[in-house]
Amino acid sequence: MSYSAYFEQAREQQLNELKEWLSIPSISALSEHKKDIHQAAEWLAAKLTAAGLENVEIIPTKGHPLVYADHLHEPGKPTILVYGHYDVQPVDPLHLWETPPFEPSIRDGKLYARGATDDKGQVFLHMKAVEAILKQEGKLPLNIKFCIEGEEEVSSPNLLEFLQTGAERLTADAVLVSDTSLIEKGKPAICTGLRGLCSLEVAVHTANTDLHSGSFGGGVPNALHAMVSLLATLHDDKGRVSVPGFYDDVVPLSEEMRTEFLKQGFSESKLQQELALDSLYGEEGYSFVERVGARPTLELNGVYGGFQGEGTKTVIPKEAHAKITCRLVANQNPQDILNKIERHLRAHVQPGARLEIQQGEKANAFNIDPSHAFLQAAADAFEKVYGVRALFTKDGGSIPIVETFSRVLAAPVVLMGFGLPDENLHAPNEHFNLENFDKGLLTIVEFLKSV
Incomplete structure (x- = not known):
């Protein structure tokens, strides 16, 4: 049979x-x-x-x-x-x-x-x-x-x-x-x-209590402002990760591999339409399938702090938090990448803000x-x-x-x-x-x- x-x-x-x-x-x-x-x-x-x-x-x-x-x-x-x-x-x-x-x-x-x-x-x-x-x-x-x-x-x-x-x-x-x-x-x-993986959680601390924005606004550090400005330093305007040394061990894509990606016949316009996006976004010089399959990334998975309830509460938050993960490619060492990100964050934190970093999972x-x-x-x-x-x-x-x-x-x-x-x-x-x-x-x- x-x-x-x-x-x-x-x-x-x-x-x-x-x-x-x-x-x-x-x-x-x-x-x-x-x-x-x-x-x-x-x-x-x-x-x-x-x-x-x-x-x-x-x-x-x-x-x-x-x-x-x-x-x-x-x-x-x-x-x-x-x-x-x-x-x-x-x-x-x-x-x-x-x-x-x-x-x-x-x-x-x-x-x-x-x-x-x-x-x-x-x-x-x-x-x-x-x-x-x-x-x-x-x-x-x-x-x-x-x-x-x-x-x-x-x-x-x-x-x-x-x-x-x-x-x-x-x-x-x-x-x-x-x-x-x-x-x-x-x-x-x-x-x-x-792709491999590494993660970390970041907390920014400023004053020892939330403060009234009328009495203290413009005169003391705001944890949310400090966090937003810090996170903005992680990428340049062309979608590349700005952390020094992040790409040091990344092996360039071979022409053979880029040809294999092309054979997939992936439609970026179709994806854009399915996701109701005005445009896709990512590291300049690479297609969507290359970006998500063969290039490393640094993503913000959660950013939070301050008042989040209904209505308005005019406070200056004393702390803010962010969750970050990276997808890594061959030859990148997760611990090395975490250390580089931590050094970058500590070098760019605003005056008056204290940084707390907790490194998380690591996978090659x-x-x-x-x-x-x-x-x-x-x-x-x-x-x-x-x-x-x-x-x-x-x-x-x-x-x-x-x-x-x-x-x-x-x-x-x-x-x-x-x-x-x-x-x-x-x-x-x-x-x-x-x-x-x-x-x-x-x-x-x-x-x-x-x-």
């Missing part, structure tokens, strides 16, 4: 199984869902066993458990480590969901539920692809391991710790991850870069050469199923564990996603297009049989 016929015959049963998993509210960020997290891990372990995987284990951590499985019967053949996560984001705001987030439903060829595309649906594809090969052929063409975690949505703290002590167990020739998306319907992509960027044989095999697999060769892209987001896998395991990471950019991951009405469910199964089979 062909794989197309096999999956067509198994489709209804497989979708019903996926719906079972999606019905479990495995929200890692909320402690009240701890039992649901364990239920989701147990469900996955049972299905991995049923699929023919061996050495299936639920590995306890200080937080939510890891689920491990393998099938290692092909000495001399490559070993692939499949990584994904079974935890999901919170569902707020609940009233914006058309159907309950943990009552999966199919509408217009799309499966709606929290976790449908991020990441249960995509993990499910790998499990069922392996099961199909074992049922069809009785053996796998290579060796495979699964490591599926329950804390990706809260920054993978315990998987990082596990990698420090248990990396040998996860040793592989390549890591396969499906937690990204196609460029658009029918246009597959393989991500060759993920990930980058891989698209000419690597495993990535070329993935592009071939996409082409056989979709009829279009995958483009090599860079993603503006961050999946910190990907860089860690690449570095600790010294293995290439193949980011082979089957979602679509408009599937509302992290938002109400998250869904998974079933066209990519069907084609994803066939693509993974092709990839596993070709490497």
Whole structure:
């Protein structure tokens, strides 16, 4: 039986199984869902066993458990480590969901539920692809391991710790991850870069109390004025970050990579229209896809202080606050960037204002050469199923564990996603297009049989 016929015959049963998993509210960020997290891990372990995987284990951590499985019967053949996560984001705001987030439903060829595309649906594809090969052929063409975690949505703290002590167990020739998306319907992509991340919170303090603007205005420092003028020094009028040394380690975009970006055929005018913007904005000299995929940024995520209630209150605020994050590219060191930003802020704070800075999270960027044989095999697999060769892209987001896998395991990471950019991951009405469910199964089979 062909794989197309096999999956067509198994489709209804497989979708019903996926719906079972999606019905479990495995929200890692909320402690009240701890039992649901364990239920989701147990469900996955049972299905991995049923699929023919061996050495299936639920590995306890200080937080939510890891689920491990393998099938290692092909000495001399490559070993692939499949990584994904079974935890999901919170569902707020609940009233914006058309159907309950943990009552999966199919509408217009799309499966709606929290976790449908991020990441249960995509993990499910790998499990069922392996099961199909074992049922069809009785053996796998290579060796495979699964490591599926329950804390990706809260920054993978315990998987990082596990990698420090248990990396040998996860040793592989390549890591396969499906937690990204196609460029658009029918246009597959393989991500060759993920931006890193660093964050900090800034507070400006002036007087020891809020002051009456009539009695003190114009004669004492205003914390909001000080904060606004300070933040204005972070960028120039051409969209570049003004922090000294911010771009020192940024590798220039190659002509080959810029050509790959052009092949995406991205319409900036369409995006502008969809977002109801008069114009786009960003670092001069780069297209939108280059700015958000391959250039570093410094963004203000929140600025607040002073009176914010209804009406007017004529005060001079004693303090103001800002939250800042940076998206970083290959070779930029998060700690180095934080230190440079802090030095810049301290050098530019207004007289009479005191600065308090708290450095936050740090994650390295990930980058891989698209000419690597495993990535070329993935592009071939996409082409056989979709009829279009995958483009090599860079993603503006961050999946910190990907860089860690690449570095600790010294293995290439193949980011082979089957979602679509408009599937509302992290938002109400998250869904998974079933066209990519069907084609994803066939693509993974092709990839596993070709490497």
